Amino acid sequence: MGLSIIDKKIYLLYHGNMMKICVIGGGAAGMAAAVMLARRGNSVTILERGERLGRKLSATGNGQGNVTNTHMSAEFYFSDDREKVARVLSRFSEGDTVEFLESMGGIFLPDARGRVYPASRQASAVTDLFRRELERLHVNVVFGTHVNSVTYVEDFCIQWAGGQMRADAVVLAAGGKAAKNFGTDGTAYALAEGFGHTVTPLSPALVQLRCDPKEVRGLKGIRVDANLILMRQNRQIYSTRGDVLFTESGLSGDAVFRASSHAEKGDRVILDFLPDVPAEKVHAVVSRGGMLCVVHSGLGRMLAAKGGEGLVKNFPLTVTGTLGFDYAQVTRGGIPLKETDENLMSMLQKGLFFAGEILNVDGVCGGYNLQWAFSSAHAVSEGI
Ligand SMILES: Cc1cc2nc3c(=O)[nH]c(=O)nc-3n(C[C@H](O)[C@H](O)[C@H](O)COP(=O)(O)OP(=O)(O)OC[C@H]3O[C@@H](n4cnc5c(N)ncnc54)[C@H](O)[C@@H]3O)c2cc1C
Incomplete structure (x- = not known):
């Protein structure tokens, strides 16, 4: 042969x-x-x-x-x-x-x-x-x-x-x-x-997500342990729990990197900043004493300005893309x-x-x- x-x-x-x-x-x-x-x-x-x-x-x-x-x-x-x-x-x-x-x-x-x-x-x-x-x-x-x-x-x-x-x-x-x-x-x-x-x-994968800058204004540098849900046309695509870091143009952190593998432009990200606390408790505490010691103070001010305690467990953002390769x-x-x-x-x-x-x-x-x-x-x- x-x-x-x-x-x-x-x-x-x-x-x-x-x-x-x-x-x-x-x-x-x-x-x-x-x-x-x-x-x-x-x-x-x-x-x-x-x-x-x-x-x-x-x-x-x-x-x-x-x-x-x-x-x-x-x-x-x-x-x-x-x-x-x-x-x-x-x-x-x-x-x-x-x-x-x-x-x-x-x-x-x-x-x-x-x-x-x-x-x-x-x-x-x-x-x-x-x-x-x-x-x-x-x-x-x-x-x-x-x-x-x-x-x-x-x-x-x-x-x-x-x-x-x-x-x-x-x-x-x-x-x-x-x-x-x-x-x-x-x-x-x-x-x-x-x-x-x-x-x-x-x-690109494992990459920061871009959001409408208006939605994250004033939050740059704040890091939270959050539950992240990715929605497409009212359907849940992906969910994960972990580090979320607000940046100038959107979101970074472990949880975001994981979600970026599934995300597309136009998707919605829903953040729950207190995944271990039931909504009723958040409501009771915030209506009595405000956001102090509930979430990061910068975030608390922004949530309060935007519409209140409901956002603590349901903060929506629109994905406009990723930061690219x-x-x-x-x-x-x-x-x-x-x-x-x-x-x-x-x-x-x-x-x-x-x-x-x-x-x-x-x-x-x-x-x-x-x-x-x-x-x-x-x-x-x-x-x-
Ligand atoms: C900031 C950052 C953090 C990361 N953190 C982690 C982590 O914590 N854990 C994890 O598992 N992964 C992590 N990754 C991913 C991981 O680093 C890569 O998947 C891995 O390094 C890929 O290894 P590789 O050897 O295939 O390619 P690379 O490490 O990219 O190496 C390729 C090499 O080829 C050379 N090269 C390219 N073209 C040519 C050419 N034509 N001729 C000669 N040389 C060439 C390049 O200069 C480069 O040195 C991270 C990536 C980045 C960017």
């Missing part, structure tokens, strides 16, 4: 020859894949368009680095193939993430909600763990390499302005379109499209999982693998997106 060039390279690998692997993108997924692949004895190069590794990782979790969650399930993800997400997660679980990170150093602990952070609560220190380990493993890291072309003839040829390299396998871990100040502007999808891959429609934490959409095999290798080009946010997988807020970055990196490292 004739072997393709890639099959021959894989054959050689099993017979002691080292694979030359190029990882495009030095973010969470790219660094994890590089560590895992280098530990398996491969020669690995990371090409990063920026001047530093893991810039986005260093900003995660409000700078504290929420790396995974003890309540892990594929139901917390959006994708064209959630069953494959489940299989990839089951091969590298939240426990494996902690073990993997601790294998490089550090201690990682969950909070009361299951969100796992480094004990130091410093996301930049997680990036430093990766940097140290990549150095120890002699992974070659080349900065300022904005890859603009990947082709395959007898092996892969990866090009950027002013340079090129060849590799036996490529891991495309160049992220999505969210938060372009971290080097992710969506241009990397074209590298996959060059091999015939499609890209599903993209939208530049302010989003993740991208909804990407390269369909259906176009990859179980190890996230392209079904269109042998030896081309995908890891992280570039794929059509995004998770809710709480460590799920980094878990996907690590689990997908693991699948790729097993595939190669």
Whole structure:
């Protein structure tokens, strides 16, 4: 039986020859894949368009680095193939993430909600763990390499302005379109499209909601623990409880990020500022003593001016949009999982693998997106 060039390279690998692997993108997924692949004895190069590794990782979790969650399930993800997400997660679980990170150093602990952070609560220190380990493993890291072309003839040829390299396998871990100040502007999808891959429609997720500025005037900076209900044409679309932060142009906070995955322009947000207190009690207390010690005083003044205590448990706002990709934490959409095999290798080009946010997988807020970055990196490292 004739072997393709890639099959021959894989054959050689099993017979002691080292694979030359190029990882495009030095973010969470790219660094994890590089560590895992280098530990398996491969020669690995990371090409990063920026001047530093893991810039986005260093900003995660409000700078504290929420790396995974003890309540892990594929139901917390959006994708064209959630069953494959489940299989990839089951091969590298939240426990494996902690073990993997601790294998490089550090201690990682969950909070009361299951969100796992480094004990130091410093996301930049997680990036430093990766940097140290990549150095120890002699992974070659080349900065300022904005890859603009990947082709395959007898092996892969990866090009950027002013340079090129060849590799036996490529891991495309160049992220999505969210938060372009971290080097992710969506241009990397074209590298996959060059091999015939499609890209599903993209939208910003985990992002602030815009509201009519008049509706939130004077509330900027006030943070509450509220119940949030999202309504569309009098139908409840979604409901969640958590942090809501008023901003100049609308709403931010954990609960809002979760809701943003479901929200559309024109939807109504209904906030209950005292979800644990029955309406009758709010009414009795406010009609006797006003809003003092009921809600934040700035909010209380605004509610009183707008119509009174009924708004404490039923404060409506109109969604006029989101702050868009530049302010989003993740991208909804990407390269369909259906176009990859179980190890996230392209079904269109042998030896081309995908890891992280570039794929059509995004998770809710709480460590799920980094878990996907690590689990997908693991699948790729097993595939190669
Ligand atoms: C502010 C913020 C906070 C977040 N907080 C959390 C959190 O607490 N928990 C959580 O789970 N998730 C969080 N996320 C989401 C999470 O950070 C991402 O989903 C994750 O980093 C994706 O990893 P990645 O490696 O796929 O992509 P990225 O981390 O985006 O890395 C991609 C890398 O590829 C490089 N690159 C892009 N194109 C090219 C190219 N053509 N050539 C060479 N290099 C290229 C980029 O410069 C970048 O360094 C947060 C995101 C943001 C923006």
